[in-house]
Amino acid sequence: MSYDLISPPPLNPESQPFWDAAAKGTFLIRHCPACDQAHWYPRTICPLCHQADTEWRESPGTGTIYTWTHMRKSPRGPFALAYLELDEGPRVYVQFRPEDSENLEIGKRARIMFHPVKDGAPMMFAELI
Amino acid sequence: MSIKGVASIVGIYEHPLRKAPDKSTPQLHYECAKGALEDAGLTFDDVDGYFCAGDAGWFMSMVDYMGLRNLTYFDATDIGGSSYIAHLNDAAAAIAMGRCKIALVTLAGRPRNDPPQPRPYGPEAGWEMPLGGTPPNIYALAAHRHMHEFGTTSEQLAWIKVAASHHAQHNEHAMLRDVVTVDDVLNSPMIADPLHRMDCCVVSEGGGAFIITTPEIAKSLGKADIRVQGAAQAIKGQDGGRIDLTYSGAAFTGPKAMEEAGVKPSDIKYASIYDSFTITVLMQLEDCGFCEKGKGGAFVADGNLISGQGKLPFNTDGGGLCNNHPVNRGGMTKVLEAVRQLRGEAHPAVQVPNCDLAFVTGIGGTLAVRHGAASAVLERIA
Numbered sequence: 001m002s003y004d005l006i007s008p009p010p011l012n013p014e015s016q017p018f019w020d021a022a023a024k025g026t027f028l029i030r031h032c033p034a035c036d037q038a039h040w041y042p043r044t045i046c047p048l049c050h051q052a053d054t055e056w057r058e059s060p061g062t063g064t065i066y067t068w069t070h071m072r073k074s075p076r077g078p079f080a081l082a083y084l085e086l087d088e089g090p091r092v093y094v095q096f097r098p099e100d101s102e103n104l105e106i107g108k109r110a111r112i113m114f115h116p117v118k119d120g121a122p123m124m125f126a127e128l129i
Numbered sequence: 130m131s132i133k134g135v136a137s138i139v140g141i142y143e144h145p146l147r148k149a150p151d152k153s154t155p156q157l158h159y160e161c162a163k164g165a166l167e168d169a170g171l172t173f174d175d176v177d178g179y180f181c182a183g184d185a186g187w188f189m190s191m192v193d194y195m196g197l198r199n200l201t202y203f204d205a206t207d208i209g210g211s212s213y214i215a216h217l218n219d220a221a222a223a224i225a226m227g228r229c230k231i232a233l234v235t236l237a238g239r240p241r242n243d244p245p246q247p248r249p250y251g252p253e254a255g256w257e258m259p260l261g262g263t264p265p266n267i268y269a270l271a272a273h274r275h276m277h278e279f280g281t282t283s284e285q286l287a288w289i290k291v292a293a294s295h296h297a298q299h300n301e302h303a304m305l306r307d308v309v310t311v312d313d314v315l316n317s318p319m320i321a322d323p324l325h326r327m328d329c330c331v332v333s334e335g336g337g338a339f340i341i342t343t344p345e346i347a348k349s350l351g352k353a354d355i356r357v358q359g360a361a362q363a364i365k366g367q368d369g370g371r372i373d374l375t376y377s378g379a380a381f382t383g384p385k386a387m388e389e390a391g392v393k394p395s396d397i398k399y400a401s402i403y404d405s406f407t408i409t410v411l412m413q414l415e416d417c418g419f420c421e422k423g424k425g426g427a428f429v430a431d432g433n434l435i436s437g438q439g440k441l442p443f444n445t446d447g448g449g450l451c452n453n454h455p456v457n458r459g460g461m462t463k464v465l466e467a468v469r470q471l472r473g474e475a476h477p478a479v480q481v482p483n484c485d486l487a488f489v490t491g492i493g494g495t496l497a498v499r500h501g502a503a504s505a506v507l508e509r510i511a
Contacts, residue, residue, distance in 0.1 A: 009255040019255070040370035041256045047369040067277070067374060067497070069269035069321045074261060081266050083372070083497075090370025093498060095260045106277045123259050 061112030140169025178229030208501025209493025237336025297447025378502025383417025
């Protein structure tokens with residue numbers, strides 16, 4: 001799998017701060033002051049309690065593999081997808097970096113990282129720790 | 130208020146083609162519609178309700194193309210391959226409310242000839258579009274978790290394909306007619322761990338259609354009265370990151386449809402279970418209550434889904450795994466085979482004796498990311 005064959009993530013005004021932080025290597029998640037829960041993917045109004053505007057919080061991006069798969073063939077080569085259950089709670093649908101694709105197991109520890117894709121834009125991946 | 134007993138399916142048609150290089154997609158919709166209307170003994174001018182999904186393209190254009198000039202009700206809700214089971218529910222509700230009397234539902238397309246359609250994305254696009262998620266790898270995510278939680282094995286999943294192949298051998302239109310074994314499935318190439326090639330459905334062209342109307346009109350047409358006795362639909366997404374992959378949206382729709390019909394899983398004589406992948410069948414069987422959660426592997430093993438052998442004959446046309454999965458959307462053919470079974474018109478080798486109660490359920494979209502589910506109970510009224 002080559003990073004250059006991955007299209008950059010489409011952005012919008014609601015998601016722009018996430019990707020601005022990503023460009024600096026920082027992983028942000030949204031936290032709701034009303035229900036005190038983090039959610040994924042980031043939304044301004046909490047999708048869990050619908051009560052309040054949520055706040056960006058920095059996250060170490062660490063968690064545990066909830067499930068995974070290794071796609072053996074694709075136009076951009078083999079690649080691995082997973083849900084990473086963050087230590088803050090939410091399960092994040094994410095692609096693993098190619099180096100880890102063949103070593104995934106449910107329960108293994110991993111974390112979110114960023115890597116440039118086509119046109120140099122940062123995209124979110126996961127890596128084993 | 131209920132839709133129980135208010136509507137009957139009086140016409141069905143499944144396009145015989147599995148590859149249609151010389152026909153357009155609208156033409157295939159039109160041919161399917163014509164086939165279902167002829168089966169019912171009705172004409173295009175009788176149709177006052179029309180239902181279709183994204184495979185029909187721009188809804189108004191399709192209506193205009195087919196010359197549907199008497200519509201008083203229509204809906205183009207798209208929940209992927211399960212849309213047509215939801216349309217059955219919606220059409221029955223519309224008939225119950227008097228919004229239309231004769232509703233047409235169509236599906237058709239040419240995924241082996243047309244350029245691939247871009248996957249639809251919403252506000253999640255930034256985080257999900259670059260991932261390269263496609264049905265095989267996304268359904269595989271659910272399969273792995275099911276194996277982890279419940280000890281489900283690839284051998285057990287393979288039995289679902291084996292059963293479908295036993296049925297497909299009798300269907301002259303089926304894409305894959307060879308009977309396969311558990312070993313054949315396990316030895317087929319790994320596509321997306323833990324799903325092998327034979328855990329995946331076929332990619333086919335063509336389509337299908339059905340006609341729903343009031344029981345009174347059904348009677349006047351002299352057709353077998355295949356009554357809609359219960360139906361339900363649901364959406365299951367990631368729920369803000371709390372997604373639980375051990376169950377599907379069928380956990381809501383299966384029990385609800387059966388409750389409306391006043392039946393239980395053990396009453397069902399035949400089941401059409403959407404089989405985009407083997408795991409799709411296994412999870413829906415559990416979620417609809419045919420077996421306990423987590424026991425789907427044991428339930429499907431040893432031919433339990435094979436007509437004439439097992440307790441729950443399923444997808445006797447060969448299903449999406451072997452027969453037909455037109456436009457990557459299998460809900461339509463699930464309805465059609467259930468109606469054939471209830472009419473006694475399935476292939477004699479797979480016809481369930483005295484089949485008067487059937488269940489249809491489907492998952493559309495992607496099982497482990499966000500999907501629609503729809504279920505229905507159909508009964509032959511003497």
